[in-house]
Amino acid sequence: MILDYLRGRYSPSDVVIVAIIMIFALMFHNVVQAWVAAKLGDASPKFSGYLNFDPPQHLEPIGVVLLFIFGLGWPKQVPVNSRNYPGRGRKEALVWYSGPAAYLLVAFVCVLLAVIVLGFNSPQLANSFIAASSVAIYHAVLNLIPVYPLDGAKAAIAWGNADVRRLVRQVASYGFIGFIVVFMLLSYTGIIRALEAFFFNLLVRIVGFLVGGF
Secondary structure (H helix, E strand, C coil), rough: CCHHHCCCCCCCCHHHHHHHHHHHHEEEEEHHHHHHEEEECCHHHHHCCCCCCCCCCCCHHHHHHHHHHHHCCCCCCCCHHHHHCCCHHHHHHHHHHHHHHHHHHHHHHHHHHHHHHHHHCCHHHHHHHHHHHHHHHHHHHHHHCCEEEEEEEHHHHHCCHHHHHHHHHHHHHCCCHHHHHHHHHHHHCHHHHHHHHHHHHHHHHHHHHHHHHC
16 A cells, blocks of 8 residues: 555555555455354354454454555454364355455445535545445455465365365465466556456445445
8 A cells, every 4th residue: 555655646645545444354355254154153263262353363464564564464363163064065165255344334335425425525535435346346356266375266175076175275385376377467467457457346236226226
């Protein structure tokens, strides 16, 4: 986010609002995963305190710092216990996929707030909420990618077939380099950007339907 400010893309108010919303989003991501896990039979995240909005419990210092600088951060990993899911597979994958869904829900609320404040003739505030929605969508899209340490990789290991699991583990064996290679590949081919645009347009249409159109 600070880089976006230095490049002239964000105003000071944008930085503040996006930072506040995304700090909440990181915690909300974990709370949602803990809640879904509890509903599906795994109470270990609940007993570890991940159902509470407690910043020290959820926030990873490095993830927060990089969020402020680059607009990409992460919380602590929710301690899911695979053995608590009957048959593992689908139910555990739902827990991991609920993380990206949480980011999309935050983005939806941001778009809705942008429309509301725009109706009160506050375009600058609306722009800040749109910026926050874009950052939240970006986090959702990244966490759908099946590369460690992202949620998509954990879901793929839990639910994917043998070939999918093998591929995910092979990429993971290269560590950070493997993540960067896949990330750069998806970025330069435009896949990440296309997914961001898809989800943003979808949320705009949903909000437009709910409020009766723009």
